[in-house]
Amino acid sequence: MKVRVRSGDSFWYYSQLFQIPLNLITDSNPDLNPANLQVGQEIQIPGYIDKFYSIKRGDTFWKLSAIGNMSVDALMLLNQNVNPNQLKAGENILLPVRVTSPIVNGKREYDYHVLQDDLNQLKKIYPFININSVGKSVLGLPIQEIRLGNGPKKVQMNASFHANEWITTSILMSYLNTYLLSLTNSSLIRGISTLPLYNSVELTLIPMVNPDGVNLVLNGPPGEFRESVIKMNNGSTDFNDWKANIRGIDLNNQYLAKWEIEKERKKPKAPSPRDYPGDAPLTEPEAIAMENLARSLPFDRMLAFHTQGKEFYWGYEGFEPPESKRLADEFERVSGYKAVCYIDSHAGYRDWFIQEFRRPGFTIELGKGVNPLPLSQFDEIYEDVLGIFLASLYM
Structure with missing residues (x-):
């Protein structure tokens, strides 16, 4: 106003x-x-x-x-x-x-157009948030970053690295909206006053790392890539199993954290709906944008939202600092999700972040079932993981 x-x-x-x-x-x-x-x-x-x-x-x-x-x-x-x-x-x-009720309706198919509409409305009502582009997708869509807060602690959260995990975007945007409502209405979230968090934490969100892929899963193939993606998808126009970006590269297998191991053992040896790490690390603009973001604004901790499993991963090759265990214990307590230190996986954004910066990084696997998770799980996921969102700010 x-x-x-x-x-x-x-x-x-x-x-x-x-x-x-x-x-x-x-x-x-x-x-x-x-x-x-x-x-x-x-x-x-x-x-x-x-x-x-x-x-x-x-x-x-x-x-x-x-x-x-x-x-x-x-x-x-x-x-x-x-x-x-x-x-x-x-x-x-x-x-x-x-304004006392949410603008974001996360319980719907949440593509890039919906994201843009919500960001425009949120910026109008909450002009203290800053919205910037940190890069562009293969198809030229801006990869949007929301930043707010004034504190020395820097927390980064991201969602939809994988196309058919788009529910992570609607969850993250709903948390943002809840946080903004709490700040302007001086209301508590689970007994926590949020203005002190705003004054002590700079929060940056990338709600949709892979906009081309999300749009592909929800809306079907764009004209210029129609032939190639249908061919990669074994002739099918059902893209529910698609995780990659529009070029068939798995963005969460693009990072310099033992990338060569993933390249060797992943079954796809060419662009594919899922799991292909690319011909080399950091070939894709979306992955490059996320690396540049981490280098330009050193985060104190990073949370990557994925699906599914009702668990989270917090260690990598012993590079994680002692603080990670303390945070993991709290995340487990407030969510009921299982804390897993090590998994046999490399080349992910969390892997690289922990290895490169020796700071806490987490992959939060929302919900349980078959991707894309149904919207019927939205409320349960929201309530389960809200504690992790808050704990990442107050811990």
């Missing part, structure tokens, strides 16, 4: 007027100097939208404020060209409306 500065207004006053933490207002207006606001400047108020209301006979600002549980001055701030003493029936004014 946008308002215009009046004489005597301040960020602190807006914080009191709308009951929004001051630093969220400051972060929503990074180009403005809070100590030198100018009359007429446009200010973004997070956690609110405005909506038109048609004045009815007998309405007053005082009556509307009482009905809507809002300040009279909030109405006057949004309607500076309206004389509150001379309201006319049929006249349109703006009402400030606090």
Whole structure:
């Protein structure tokens, strides 16, 4: 929601007027100097939208404020060209409306178009989040990064490395929405106050590493790749088993963590719906973007969301630091998921991250069953893993 500065207004006053933490207002207006606001400047108020209301006979600002549980001055701030003493029936004014329910509906087929729509809406309501592209997919789709928070601790989470694991994107986006609602409504999540987390943690999310692959699974093949992907898929137009990117490369087998072992033992020896590590490490733009991100913003910990198994992996070749065990114990406690230190797997993003930076990295295997997991598991997954999302920030 946008308002215009009046004489005597301040960020602190807006914080009191709308009951929004001051630093969220400051972060929503990074180009403005809070100590030198100018009359007429446009200010973004997070956690609110405005909506038109048609004045009815007998309405007053005082009556509307009482009905809507809002300040009279909030109405006057949004309607500076309206004389509150001379309201006319049929006249349109703006009402400030606090957002108290989620924008993200994760319980649906969640392709790149849905992701973009949700990101656009979230950015409008919560302008303190930053949305950037860290690279592009083979087909040129931006690989979107959401970043928020001001703390020294840096936590990275990512989802949909694998195309038919797209439910991980809707889960991660739902956690983001829950977090944003908690921040702007000063509400607790499982008894935890989130504003201290915002002030101590910089959180960065890549909700869809493999947008081309997700779109392929959910929407079918794009024109220019139609022939090649159907051929790789043994002539079938059912892409539910497809894990790779649009070129048939498994993005989570692309990293320099004993890549040559995976190359040797993986059955596919050419581009395939799943498991082909490529002709060399880091050939795919999506994998390169994720490596560049880790190098440009050294994370203190990283969580990669996959499916399925109701377990998570937290070690790699002894490179994991002692902190990883402490985090793994807490993740297991709050989720009921089984903590597994070592598995016989290499060349994954988590493997490389732990090896390269000697910092905690986790692969969280959501749910259980056959991929793509059905949306009927969404609520159970959300509740099980919400504790891991929170623990990764507060630990």
